[in-house]
Amino acid sequence: MTPEKSPKERDGIKLKPLSGRFFDIKPAKSGNNPPRFIRHGDFFRFAMVTLIAFLILGLGNVYVLGRDMVFESQEAAYDGYENIKMGMDSLLARDAAKAKEYFSKAESSFYELSQTAEPLTSQKNHLLAESLYLDTADKLIKSALEVTQIGQQLAELMQGFSELPQAALSVAGGGDGGLIEALQERKASLDEILALAASLQRKMTTLNDRVLPHELQNKIVSARGQIGRLIAGLLEVDANFDVVLRLLGDQVPHRYLVLFQNNHELRATGGFIGSYLIVDVNDGRIAKMEAKDVYETDGQLGDVVEPPPGIDRVADRLYMRDANYSPDFPTSAKEVMWFLEHSKGPSVDTVIAIDQSVIESLLELTGPLVLQGFPFQVKAENFSDIVSFYTEAKLSETATPKQLLFDLIPAFQKKLGNLENIENLLGLGIRLLEEGHVQAYSADPKVQNLIVRAGLDGGMTKAEAKTDYLSVITTAIGGNKSDQYIKTELHHRSVVGKKGQIEDEMTIKKTHTFSESDAAKIKESIARYGTGKLNEESLLFILGQGPNIDYMRVYVPKGSLLQDASGIDTSAIEVSEDLGYTVFAFTNGPIKVGESKEVTLRYLLPFRLSFSLFDNYQLIAEHQAGAQNMTLKKELITPDSLTITENYPLSDDAFSLTHVIETEFDRNRIFISAIRSGT
Numbered sequence: 005m006t007p008e009k010s011p012k013e014r015d016g017i018k019l020k021p022l023s024g025r026f027f028d029i030k031p032a033k034s035g036n037n038p039p040r041f042i043r044h045g046d047f048f049r050f051a052m053v054t055l056i057a058f059l060i061l062g063l064g065n066v067y068v069l070g071r072d073m074v075f076e077s078q079e080a081a082y083d084g085y086e087n088i089k090m091g092m093d094s095l096l097a098r099d100a101a102k103a104k105e106y107f108s109k110a111e112s113s114f115y116e117l118s119q120t121a122e123p124l125t126s127q128k129n130h131l132l133a134e135s136l137y138l139d140t141a142d143k144l145i146k147s148a149l150e151v152t153q154i155g156q157q158l159a160e161l162m163q164g165f166s167e168l169p170q171a172a173l174s175v176a177g178g179g180d181g182g183l184i185e186a187l188q189e190r191k192a193s194l195d196e197i198l199a200l201a202a203s204l205q206r207k208m209t210t211l212n213d214r215v216l217p218h219e220l221q222n223k224i225v226s227a228r229g230q231i232g233r234l235i236a237g238l239l240e241v242d243a244n245f246d247v248v249l250r251l252l253g254d255q256v257p258h259r260y261l262v263l264f265q266n267n268h269e270l271r272a273t274g275g276f277i278g279s280y281l282i283v284d285v286n287d288g289r290i291a292k293m294e295a296k297d298v299y300e301t302d303g304q305l306g307d308v309v310e311p312p313p314g315i316d317r318v319a320d321r322l323y324m325r326d327a328n329y330s331p332d333f334p335t336s337a338k339e340v341m342w343f344l345e346h347s348k349g350p351s352v353d354t355v356i357a358i359d360q361s362v363i364e365s366l367l368e369l370t371g372p373l374v375l376q377g378f379p380f381q382v383k384a385e386n387f388s389d390i391v392s393f394y395t396e397a398k399l400s401e402t403a404t405p406k407q408l409l410f411d412l413i414p415a416f417q418k419k420l421g422n423l424e425n426i427e428n429l430l431g432l433g434i435r436l437l438e439e440g441h442v443q444a445y446s447a448d449p450k451v452q453n454l455i456v457r458a459g460l461d462g463g464m465t466k467a468e469a470k471t472d473y474l475s476v477i478t479t480a481i482g483g484n485k486s487d488q489y490i491k492t493e494l495h496h497r498s499v500v501g502k503k504g505q506i507e508d509e510m511t512i513k514k515t516h517t518f519s520e521s522d523a524a525k526i527k528e529s530i531a532r533y534g535t536g537k538l539n540e541e542s543l544l545f546i547l548g549q550g551p552n553i554d555y556m557r558v559y560v561p562k563g564s565l566l567q568d569a570s571g572i573d574t575s576a577i578e579v580s581e582d583l584g585y586t587v588f589a590f591t592n593g594p595i596k597v598g599e600s601k602e603v604t605l606r607y608l609l610p611f612r613l614s615f616s617l618f619d620n621y622q623l624i625a626e627h628q629a630g631a632q633n634m635t636l637k638k639e640l641i642t643p644d645s646l647t648i649t650e651n652y653p654l655s656d657d658a659f660s661l662t663h664v665i666e667t668e669f670d671r672n673r674i675f676i677s678a679i680r681s682g683t
Contacts (some may be wrong), residue, residue, distance in 0.1 A: 084113030084148060091155045098430075100162040107155035114148040143211045150204040154197055154234075161193045184252055184288035191245055194238060201235050240457070247454045251354070257286040261344065261352040265328070267359040267630030268388060268488035270478045270554070273328040273336045273443065273462065274359040274630030278391075281410075282350060295410040296349075298325045304347040313578060313589060314555030317481045323347075331477045331559070331628065332583055333357065333462030334452075337445035354446040357462075359630045361441045363387055363412070365432055370419035375411045380532070382412065388488075389529045389547075438671050440629035465624055465672075467562060467584040470611045472498065475559040475585075475626040476512060482553025482594060484546040489518040490595070490633065494669060497639040500621065500646065500679065504612035507567065508605075510558060514592065515600040517633075518548050551594035556603075559585040559626075563610030571603035615646060618680035625673040636669035640677050650678040 091106035208228050251258055260283040265275035277298050284292040302323040309322040312329050319326060324343035328336040337355040345351055367373065367384035374381055382390060423429055436442050443462030446452045455461045467473065474496055480487050495511040526547050530540055538546075564586045569577060578589040588605055595601045613619040625636055640663040642648060651663050652675065663677055 084110045084117065084152070087113065088148070088151060088155065091152075091159070095155070095158060095162065098162065100159045103162070104156050104159035107152045107159060111149060111152035111156070114145060114152060118145045118149065140212055143207050147204055147207045147211070150200055150207070154200050154204065157193060157197045157200065161190060161197065184249065184254060187245070187248065187252075191242075194242060194245075198235070198238050198242065201231060201238065205231050205235060244454050244457070247450050250448070251285070251451060252288045253284075253286040253291075254288065257284055257291065258354065259284050259350065259352045261341065261355045263328075263340065263355065263357040265357055265359040265630060266391070266485070267361060267441075267632065268485040268548075269480045270487045270628070270631060271326070271328050272331040272477050272479060272628070273333050274357060274440070276480065277325045277328060277340070282352070293410075293413075298323075301344065301347045301349055304349075305343065307346050309343075314479045314481060314557075314591075317555065317591070328357070329479070330583070331475060331557075332464040333443045333629070334445045335583075337443075341447070353448055354444060354451060357443045359441050360388055360391070361439075361630070361632070362436055365436060365441075366416060366420075369423070369428060369432055370416065373412065373415040373419065375415055382415075386529070389526070440627060440671070443629060462629060464559075464583050465626055468624070470613070471561070472506070472508065472609060472621070472623040473559065473561050473585060473626070474510065474623065475628065477557040477559065477628050478631065479555040479557075480553075481555050481591070482551065484548075484550055486516065486518065486548045486550055486552040487554075488632070489516060489522065489548050490552055491515045491517050492631070492634045492669075493637070494634065495637045495639070496623065496625070498621065498623070498641070500613060500640070500642045502643050502645050504614055504619070506609040506611075506613065506621070508560070508564075508607055508609060510560075510607075511602060511604040512556070512558075512592070513600060513602040514552070514554075514595055516552055516595045516597050518597045522548060549597060551596045553591065553593035553595075556590055556592045557582075558588045558605060559583070560588065560607060561609055561611070562586050564607045565610075566605065566607045568606045569604060571601065577605070613679065615679065615681040618649070618678060620676055620678050622674065622676040625669070625675070627669055627671050627673070632670070634669040635666065636673060637664065637666045638673075638675050639664045640675075642679060646679050646681060648677050648679055652676040 087106045087110035091103045091110060094100075094103035094106060205228075208231060250256070260281070262281040262283060263277050264279045264281075265271065265273065266278055267275035269276040271277070279298060280296050280301075282292075282294045282296065283290060302325055305323060310316075311319050311322045311326065315322060315326050315329060322329075322343075324340060324347060327339040327343045329339070330336045337357070340355060341352060364384045364387055367382065367387055372381040372383045380386070380390065420429060433442075437460060440462060442460065444455045444460045445462075446455060452461070456463070464475070465473070474494075476492075476494060478487070478492075491514070493511075493513040493515075495509075495513075497509040497511075499507050499509070501507075523544060526544055526549075527540070530543060559582070562581060562585050566574065566577065566579060566588060568574065572590055572592075576590050578587075580587045580589065588607070590603070592601065592603060613621060621640060623638065625638070627634070640648065648663055653665060665675060667673060
């Protein structure tokens with residue numbers, strides 16, 4: 005998420021937002037560009053420093069050359085600088101062709117500058133052995149040239165990577181494994197860029213910036229930091245290259261378990277597991293792919309496992325279909341792997357979970373798919389209906405949901421491979437990852453480390469000292485597919501006392517929004533598909549009209565003490581600990597169509613803030629994977645003796661006496677306030 009402004013210091017209080025895979029906090033960009041003459045200033049000052057050095061030394065011939073260089077090369081230096089900036093902007097905008105063009109122009113400008121400066125820099129050892137000015141100028145020019153070369157190669161590498169999605173789709177469609185060869189070519193380019201970047205770093209490290217104007221010194225320091233970050237990023241890619249090849253079965257076949265979770269029937273990691281794929285990848289190609297119905301697998305389970313709270317309301321034992329109980333995806337993935345193996349299934353290396361939103365979003369991108377032997381076009385608007393009808397109505401003994409998902413793969417592969425703008429696919433992928441619609445876990449430690457670094461692991465954030473925390477986890481235990489029609493409003497209100505104690509008030513309001521238009525849509529599908537083995541009333545009930553019942557778990561800081569509750573009797577709230585947090589759990593519902601139900605929990609946090617000088621209040625609000633139609637309102641209240649001096653993010657209401665933020669709750673959020681004593 006992007007904050008409205010960067011953290012800053014005010015009245016001696018500094019806000020320092022958390023950072024990491026969940027919270028990508030970046031400072032706001034300045035809305036105004038500096039005037040042209042100011043941007044020229046660095047080059048003018050540098051040129052004048054060089055000229056003054058010649059005047060002081062009194063070397064007539066060198067002075068003439070220096071004067072000519074100053075007045076003749078200003079434009080080349082400025083053009084080169086501007087083209088580098090434009091090239092970097094193009095790289096950030098993922099326009100590799102434009103970036104390469106700008107860096108090429110910059111290279112020409114700095115080459116021209118190097119030729120102009122050559123009569124001076126070649127004499128520096130003979131005429132100006134004690135001066136650092138020409139040595140600095142020489143290194144700056146050569147560094148600029150290397151920057152342009154790195155930029156061009158990065159643009160070429162970006163162009164190469166833009167071709168990888170097609171190669172990956174070839175693998176997904178059972179292609180010839182060309183992805184490995186493509187990656188190996190990119191690796192060679194990466195090695196060249198690393199060598200150039202290391203050379204550039206050496207020049208910038210040995211460059212004596214003390215002879216430069218103060219403003220330019222700061223830019224050199226910034227440039228060194230950017231080069232260091234570039235090298236660190238490239239080294240990380242380089243270090244993980246072998247891991248990526250391992251995922252493609254380069255040396256040893258890699259087996260995947262792909263779980264399809266229906267987030268219209270919520271479970272902790274995204275939704276009910278209805279179907280799955282077993283995929284074997286070897287030498288960069290799919291060697292085997294098998295679609296399975298989870299109920300067939302569950303029928304093979306011999307072990308009797310006691311169901312956890314919530315699941316025990318709907319089943320007398322635990323099966324693979326309910327094994328994604330923990331909101332921490334690595335924990336749930338291990339459980340699913342165990343149940344698969346103990347249900348006479350194979351062992352797997354890596355688990356990937358996706359929900360229906362992924363397929364629906366892909367269908368929005370590709371348009372309708374026509375499947376051979378299937379009577380209807382599959383679209384984003386009807387995918388959920390088709391899966392639900394074939395699951396619940398048992399319309400056909402052969403056209404099952406697992407076969408539908410299996411048939412979709414080659415159809416998707418063909419459509420996505422013909423996309424004109426691959427950027428749309430990449431952008432969609434980023435959004436789906438940020439919102440938790442795709443998660444992964446691997447039993448291979450090296451692969452798992454890569455998954456974590458990529459932010460795909462779906463792991464619950466570890467508890468932090470003096471940090472408020474909230475995660476509301478829904479497990480559907482009644483109403484079948486009605487979660488898609490539930491609107492959830494969360495209101496988190498924190499009251500800070502004079503001595504730093506904090507009492508939280510958490511209100512959860514759920515509204516069943518199923519309407520006549522939704523019923524009409526289902527009836528239209530019934531008219532098209534039929535009711536199979538069920539009647540119309542039963543299908544309407546199952547597909548959303550039935551009362552919604554959830555088992556809810558509210559994760560809060562460990563040691564929080566429940567003080568009171570409304571909308572539910574406190575005796576009905578189960579208090580436990582899980583994953584380093586205290587958990588308040590209860591059954592919520594039934595909520596009938598058109599009705600709302602509101603539950604409020606009041607609890608005291610296990611820590612206090614200290615106001616001898618100042619302190620920060622911060623809340624991490626973690627979004628449940630697959631959950632939709634959610635909003636979050638955060639309110640912070642302090643007594644008159646305390647003052648909120650800074651907030652992140654900014655409040656929409658600048659005149660509010662309390663800090664109130666309302667936002668869509670479709671991803672993880674963080675809220676921070678700096679508080680000090682006094683007014």
